[in-house]
Every structure is written in structure tokens, then in C-alpha cells.
Amino acid sequence: MSAASDERTTGNVVTTGQMAGGDPRLDKLVRRLPPRMGDTVAYLLKPSSRWVRIPSGALLIIGGVLSFLPVLGVWMLPLGLALLAEDVPALRASRSKVLDWVERKKPQWLDPSASKNDQS
Numbered sequence: 001m002s003a004a005s006d007e008r009t010t011g012n013v014v015t016t017g018q019m020a021g022g023d024p025r026l027d028k029l030v031r032r033l034p035p036r037m038g039d040t041v042a043y044l045l046k047p048s049s050r051w052v053r054i055p056s057g058a059l060l061i062i063g064g065v066l067s068f069l070p071v072l073g074v075w076m077l078p079l080g081l082a083l084l085a086e087d088v089p090a091l092r093a094s095r096s097k098v099l100d101w102v103e104r105k106k107p108q109w110l111d112p113s114a115s116k117n118d119q120s
Helices: 003-011 024-031 035-045 047-065 076-084 089-105
Strands: none
Touching: 024 035, 024 089, 035 047, 047 076, 076 089
């Protein structure tokens, strides 16, 4: 394990012992992201980043709706909803249901030892 990955797994820990985001399943998914993207998502999920998270989530949702345009894509819609779920209780319940589905149907996504190529 490299020093950069050690810093990444310990650098985002908040006082509760979990990474920013509150749900350990979400934290496991964030840890599987490439380092640069994972650090960005972990930053956005911190409670102190609310002022950045809400506009980012809204812009990602708009980009997902406009997915017929070049560069934008449907992938932006669920990412925007996941970011807004930190601040909107109704979306938080939906995010929990999605994470329950991932835990049942795709447990390898939550396994930190699984390779990133085995996500099919």
C-alpha cells in the first residue's frame, strides 16, 4: 500500500471514525474510485462542504437532464441526486434503498479487495 493511498484512507476520516458521508456503504464505494475523484467526492460529502455540494448536485442534475447534448451524460443525474441526498431527507431514504440494492445484488462493489475491473 502506498503512502498516497494510506493518506487517502485516513485523511478523510471524521471524528465518528467514518469517512464523510455517514453511510459506511457509501464510504466503501467512494474508496473504490480513482484517487483524484475519490478525494473530490469525499470533500463534497463533508458536512462543511454544503455550500459547494448543493450547487454541484443541482448542476449535475441539470447536466443529466440535458444528456442529449455532447459532453453531458445520463451518468450526471444519479451523481447529482446522490450529492443532494446529503441535505434532502427524502432523497436520503432513496439513496439508502439504492445502497441496499447494491449490497444485495452487487456485493463485490463494496468489497475493497475486489479489483476495479470485476464490476460487471
